Amino acid sequence: MSSVVQVPSVPHLEHRGRVTQPRVALSEWTKLRSVRSTRYSLLAAVLFTIGLAALACAVVSHHYPSMSPRDKADFHPLEVNLVGVQLAQLAIGILGILVITAEYSTGMIRASMTAVPKRLPVLWGKALVYGLVTAALMIPAVLIAFVVGQSILSRHHINAAFTDPGVARALFGAALYLTVVGLFGLGLGAIVRNTAGGIATFVAIMFVLPPLMNVLPTSWNDAASPYLPLAAGEAVMSVTSGNHLSPWVGLALFAGYAAAALAVAAVLLVRRDT
Amino acid sequence: MRLYLRLTASLVACRPLIEAQNLTKDYGDKRAVDGLTFRVEPGLVTGFLGPNGSGKSTTMRLILGLDRPTAGAVTVNGKRYREHAAPLHEVGALLEAQSVHTGRSAYNHLLALAQTHGIPKRRIGELIELVGLQDVARKRAGTFSLGMSQRLGIATALLGDPHTLTLDEPVNGLDPEGIHWIRNLLKALAAEGRTVFVSSHLMSEMALTADHLIVIGRGRLIADLSVDEFVRKASKNLVRVRSPQASDLRDLVVGPDVTVETVEPGVLEIVGLTAEQIGDAAAERGFAIHELTPQHASLEEAFMDLTREDVEYRAGQAASEPEVVA
Numbered sequence: 001m002s003s004v005v006q007v008p009s010v011p012h013l014e015h016r017g018r019v020t021q022p023r024v025a026l027s028e029w030t031k032l033r034s035v036r037s038t039r040y041s042l043l044a045a046v047l048f049t050i051g052l053a054a055l056a057c058a059v060v061s062h063h064y065p066s067m068s069p070r071d072k073a074d075f076h077p078l079e080v081n082l083v084g085v086q087l088a089q090l091a092i093g094i095l096g097i098l099v100i101t102a103e104y105s106t107g108m109i110r111a112s113m114t115a116v117p118k119r120l121p122v123l124w125g126k127a128l129v130y131g132l133v134t135a136a137l138m139i140p141a142v143l144i145a146f147v148v149g150q151s152i153l154s155r156h157h158i159n160a161a162f163t164d165p166g167v168a169r170a171l172f173g174a175a176l177y178l179t180v181v182g183l184f185g186l187g188l189g190a191i192v193r194n195t196a197g198g199i200a201t202f203v204a205i206m207f208v209l210p211p212l213m214n215v216l217p218t219s220w221n222d223a224a225s226p227y228l229p230l231a232a233g234e235a236v237m238s239v240t241s242g243n244h245l246s247p248w249v250g251l252a253l254f255a256g257y258a259a260a261a262l263a264v265a266a267v268l269l270v271r272r273d274t
Numbered sequence: 275m276r277l278y279l280r281l282t283a284s285l286v287a288c289r290p291l292i293e294a295q296n297l298t299k300d301y302g303d304k305r306a307v308d309g310l311t312f313r314v315e316p317g318l319v320t321g322f323l324g325p326n327g328s329g330k331s332t333t334m335r336l337i338l339g340l341d342r343p344t345a346g347a348v349t350v351n352g353k354r355y356r357e358h359a360a361p362l363h364e365v366g367a368l369l370e371a372q373s374v375h376t377g378r379s380a381y382n383h384l385l386a387l388a389q390t391h392g393i394p395k396r397r398i399g400e401l402i403e404l405v406g407l408q409d410v411a412r413k414r415a416g417t418f419s420l421g422m423s424q425r426l427g428i429a430t431a432l433l434g435d436p437h438t439l440t441l442d443e444p445v446n447g448l449d450p451e452g453i454h455w456i457r458n459l460l461k462a463l464a465a466e467g468r469t470v471f472v473s474s475h476l477m478s479e480m481a482l483t484a485d486h487l488i489v490i491g492r493g494r495l496i497a498d499l500s501v502d503e504f505v506r507k508a509s510k511n512l513v514r515v516r517s518p519q520a521s522d523l524r525d526l527v528v529g530p531d532v533t534v535e536t537v538e539p540g541v542l543e544i545v546g547l548t549a550e551q552i553g554d555a556a557a558e559r560g561f562a563i564h565e566l567t568p569q570h571a572s573l574e575e576a577f578m579d580l581t582r583e584d585v586e587y588r589a590g591q592a593a594s595e596p597e598v599v600a
Contacts, residue, residue, distance in 0.1 A: 009462060011400045013435035017392035018360040027389035034382035035375060102375060110340055110373040111383075111430060114365075115390045117339045117356040273341040 021121050028125035032099065032133065041095035042133070045088040045178070046141045052084035053145035057152040064156045077160040078170055078239045081149040085142070085174050085237065089181045092134055093206070096185025097198035099126055104193045113274045123190060123266055127183055134182045138175040146171055166239045169247060173236030176251060180233060180258050181206075187261025191268060206230050226250075229257045290316045290364075290437035290469045292337060296346035299332055299493075306332040308493035309346065314471045316437075319464045321484030321501070322473040325581050329493035330473040331370045334442045337471075338367050350438055362391050362434030368427040368441040376416030380407055380426050383415060388433055401429040420447025428456070438469040445479055457483045477577035481505065491581045505573065513549050515542045515556075516565035523561055527552060541565075 017023070032038050060080050067075070100123075103109040116122050146167075150159040160167050188205075189198040210228055213221045225231055226244035235250025245253065292314035299307040307329045314320045324330050335341045337348050339355035347354065350365050358364045374383050384398045402411045405425040410418065415426060424447055431439055441460075445453045460483055464470045474480050480487060480501070487504055489497040497504070517523050520540045528534045532546035544552060549568045556563050 009466075010404065010432050010435065010459075011397075013363075013393065013397055015392065015394060015397075016360065016363050019390050020392075023392050024390050027386045030382060030386040030389055031375070031378070034379065034386070035377040037377065102377075106375045106377075107369070107373040108375040108378075108383075110369045111387060113340055114338050114355075114367050114369070115362055115387045117358065117361050273335075 019116055019118070019121065021124065024116055024121040025125040025128050027115075028122070028129045032126075032129055035102070037098050037102070038095065041091045041098070042137055045091040045095075046137060048087040048091065049084040049138065049141040050145045050148060052087060053081050053149040054152060056080045056083045057149040061152050061155055061158075064158060075158065076239050077150060077153050077158055078146075078167055080153075081146055081160075082142075082170070082174055082237055084145060085178065088138070088141075089178055089206075092138075092178050092182045093185040093202050094199055096130060096182040097189035097202060098195060099130055099186055100189040101193060101195040101198050105195055109274055119269050120266055123262070123269055127186055127262060130186060131179055131183055134179045135175060138178045139172065142171050142175045166247075170237050170239050173247060173251060177233050177236055177254070180251070180255050184229065184254075184258040184261055187258055187263075187265050190265030191261065227253065229254050232257075290351050290467075292348065292350050292438060292440070292469060292471055294333070294337075294346070294348040297333065297336060297343055297348050298345040299329075299336055299341060300344045306493055307336065307343075310490065310493070310495055311346075312488050312495060312498055314469055314488070315486070316469040317464055317467050318485040319460050319470045319472060319483055320486045320488060321480035322471060322488050322490070323477060323480055323577065324473075324475065324490040324496075326475055328491050328581075330475075330490065331442055332493075333490070334367075334370070334440055334473060337440055338365070338369075360391055360434070362387070362393070362436065364434075364436055364438060366431030366434060366436035366439045368424070368431045368439075368444050370442045372415075372423050372427075374415040374423065374426060377414055379412050380415055380418075380429075381411045383426065384429060384433060387430060391434060393433060397433065401432055404432070405429045421449055421452050424448055424452070424456075428459070436468075438471070439463060440471045442473050443475070444472060445474065445476075453479075477573045481573045489577075489580060496580060504576070507576070512569045513544045513547065513552055514565065514567040514569055515544060515552060515563065516540055517542070517556065517561055517563050519561045522559075523552075523556055526555060526559065526561075543569075 057077075057080055060075070064072070064075075103112060112122055113119055146162070150161075153159040162168055162171075185198070185202055188201050189195075192198040192201055206229060210225065210230055213225050213228070216224070226235075232245055232250040233254030235245045236247040238247065294310050294312050297307055297310040298305070310329075310333060322330055322333070332341065333348075336343050337350060337355065349355075350358070355361060355365065374380075378386075380402065381398060384401065385395065388395070388398055402408055405428050407422065407425055407429065410422060415423065418426065424444060428441075428444065431441065439460075444456050444460075448456060460470050460472060464485070472480075472483065481504075484501050486500050487497065488495070499507075514537075515523065518540060520536065520542050524534045524536065524542055527544060527547060529546075532544065534545075535543045537543050547555075549566050553563060553566055
């Protein structure tokens with residue numbers, strides 16, 4: 001009896017390349033664009049940024065004639081325009097976590113680490129690609145949100161112009177802020193290595209910690225709170241006074257938190273068993 | 275002298291082989307791999323055999339640099355895995371269970387891994403065809419059956435056309451045709467001079483595929499021998515004899531080195547003599563023989579004998595322990 005199964009011989013590969021950082025970055029780009037969670041999360045971030053801005057501006061525009069003079073005085077057209085960023089940061093942060101934790105939950109990390117056994121290029125590749133993708137998407141999203149939102153507000157002539165002081169900085173700052181949120185999520189995810197744990201840590205540091213500061217004595221709270229990641233990062237989007245940190249110092253501090261998270265992740269990635 | 279040393283060092287580095295020296299790995303206070311020293315030679319399929327939980331997967335992970343050894347070392351082609359600049363060209367690995375993002379297509383999975391080494395896209399198509407996944411290459415890997423996942427794992431292992439292959443339980447979940455296919459593939463790869471290291475907990479499978487065996491139990495090396503040698507050692511020379519004069523025959527052959535068991539009236543199982551010796555002895559006395567069948571203990575039985583001491587979890591273990599009566 002002869003065998004019915006043919007075994008074709010393995011075709012030979014002439015090419016013999018080595019692992020380089022640009023190649024690993026390209027690989028990370030393929031990984032990022034080839035899963036659904038990326039499309040859904042980024043689509044959500046863009047829709048939140050533009051859609052909520054339009055909605056909020058329409059609501060304010062509708063109520064503006066009946067607002068008290070005091071409320072009118074406090075009103076800043078850019079503030080309503082950036083409400084979408086508050087929700088977009090959740091989508092961006094969670095995707096940043098998933099970019100690494102999904103590799104652990106599926107076992108893909110073993111394939112990634114056998115292809116790149118020095119490991120760090122994988123983390124840097126993810127940070128580079130995810131950072132660039134977020135910035136490339138969120139800069140136009142924020143600008144579109146601004147154009148849409150301000151055109152709605154212009155009905156009552158309460159709109160801001162791009163050339164008004166602080167407006168351009170706040171808009172680009174918002175997009176950069178979202179980019180740093182994504183990298184902070186990536187760093188936390190790489191430390192925790194678990195999706196649920198990563199999201200819990202992210203939400204705790206960003207959103208649960210600030211109100212908890214109220215249990216501290218007022219002087220301590222006032223001294224520490226501006227330096228928390230969320231408050232520091234949001235300084236760059238602020239067009240009203242009352243921030244302890246100047247816009248770029250605040251964003252730099254937030255970027256420092258993200259860099260620290262990535263640095264801890266890098267040390268652990270090399271040391272820990274996969 | 276120095277030049278000579280350097281020459282031999284580079285020669286050793288060129289030979290595709292896996293070398294473990296006193297390899298040891300602890301997880302907490304549990305020792306998973308305990309002082310393993312072995313060498314996997316090129317040109318052969320080497321079976322890595324042991325009961326479940328004996329440390330096979332851990333050893334595979336140590337070879338691939340996924341885990342760090344607690345003590346000792348393991349090198350592939352002369353270097354630790356992590357030190358290779360182009361690991362996919364050195365070692366192809368089929369990793370335990372699934373190591374694929376379930377939301378990514380087979381094609382994109384292979385593409386992402388190929389890109390780390392700048393391997394051209396053409397190669398991905400060739401391998402998808404080789405493992406027979408053409409129809410599902412664009413489907414999400416999470417929808418794959420275990421057999422299809424194994425085929426994707428094989429394609430991943432062959433991506434860089436490596437000199438050395440380590441495959442963790444490759445026949446798991448494959449249908450008979452798939453098992454046959456992989457058996458031939460492994461033999462063909464070894465025939466090309468590659469080093470092929472395959473783990474399994476099935477002795478019968480290894481007997482058909484492997485040339486050499488490394489057997490471990492509870493993380494320790496139990497045996498390192500060729501399959502032929504194993505089969506020879508395993509054969510117990512049990513001969514089944516049916517004779518109307520069974521009890522006379524029994525009295526005739528029984529001795530210090532020969533054990534005889536009456537399995538049913540008129541049927542004996544004799545250990546310690548060959549069929550020829552028994553037949554001749556019976557002929558001398560004029561005993562009638564109706565059946566004379568040499569029977570080899572199955573390889574599975576021999577494997578179980580070999581690892582009996584080292585099986586971590588055994589059915590009915592608790593029941594066999596003497597009860598302490600206060």
